[in-house]
Amino acid sequence: xxxxxxxxxxxxxxxxxxxxxxxxxxxxxxxxxxxxxxxxxxxxxxxxxxxxxxxxxxxxxxxxxxxxxxxxxxxxxxxxxxxxxxxxxxxxxxxxxxxxxxxxxxxxxxxxxx
Amino acid sequence: xxxxxxxxxxxxxxxxxxxxxxxxxxxxxxxxxxxxxxxxxxxxxxxxxxxxxxxxxxxxxxxxxxxxxxxxxxxxxxxxxxxxxxxxxxxxxxxxxxxxxxxxxxxxxxxxxxx
Numbered sequence: 001x002x003x004x005x006x007x008x009x010x011x012x013x014x015x016x017x018x019x020x021x022x023x024x025x026x027x028x029x030x031x032x033x034x035x036x037x038x039x040x041x042x043x044x045x046x047x048x049x050x051x052x053x054x055x056x057x058x059x060x061x062x063x064x065x066x067x068x069x070x071x072x073x074x075x076x077x078x079x080x081x082x083x084x085x086x087x088x089x090x091x092x093x094x095x096x097x098x099x100x101x102x103x104x105x106x107x108x109x110x111x112x113x114x
Numbered sequence: 115x116x117x118x119x120x121x122x123x124x125x126x127x128x129x130x131x132x133x134x135x136x137x138x139x140x141x142x143x144x145x146x147x148x149x150x151x152x153x154x155x156x157x158x159x160x161x162x163x164x165x166x167x168x169x170x171x172x173x174x175x176x177x178x179x180x181x182x183x184x185x186x187x188x189x190x191x192x193x194x195x196x197x198x199x200x201x202x203x204x205x206x207x208x209x210x211x212x213x214x215x216x217x218x219x220x221x222x223x224x225x226x227x228x229x
Contacts, residue, residue, distance in 0.1 A: 004156075006156075032215075032216055034217075036220075042222075043205075043220050043221060043222040043223060044157070044205070044207075044220040045220075046217060046218075046219070049217060051215055090156050090157070092156075094216050098170075099162055099169055099170035099172075100145060100147075100162055100169075100170075100209070100211065100216045100218075101147065101159040101162050101170055101172075101173065102147075102149075102157070102159065102216075102218060103159065104149075104156030104157045104158070105156050106154070106155055106156050107154075107155070107156050
């Protein structure tokens with residue numbers, strides 16, 4: 001069965017540190033890729049998305065992600081985190097030959113210490 | 115409305131009871147999705163509507179779960195004979211699918227607790 005893996009379940013960083021969250025998926029066909037964020041007490045919000053074209057995509061709040069097809073990966077990065085980035089981050093995949101459902105990873109909880 | 119809304123925000127029920135959860139998608143969005151999120155997990159797909167019809171219901175765990183979208187807008191997720199294992203946050207999302215792009219916008223969820 002297809003799956004999405006987020007290997008880091010909990011990450012603790014100090015402000016200004018660099019961030020990289022891993023995401024790998026198990027499906028070999030064409031995919032759309034997403035990162036969603038859930039801030040404390042808020043609902044899921046889209047951070048960034050990849051549909052096609054340039055594999056390096058930029059999202060809101062200084063986040064970016066790189067799609068590496070050969071590695072089935074879509075890692076999320078931010079050069080310098082802020083306390084306000086404390087949240088849970090979810091990677092999601094949509095198979096293009098299937099319905100529009102999203103398959104989510106289990107999430108990574110990020111705590112940024114001031 | 116401005117975003118996806120879900121009611122109620124919290125629902126506490128007893129084992130064996132019937133519950134209905136409502137989702138109001140973004141106006142004009144033709145696609146509507148239901149997901150379930152258990153503690154410590156990512157959202158898990160339940161069902162997807164394109165207009166009034168269920169285009170993919172492969173995620174519904176069993177026949178106690180049913181969803182409708184009779185007029186192609188508001189949707190109701192119905193759970194019969196609730197069990198303690200049904201306790202979770204039920205999320206609704208919608209998308210326009212404009213250009214074939216599947217950007218889903220999520221609601222705040224309904225937290226269901228089955229005692």
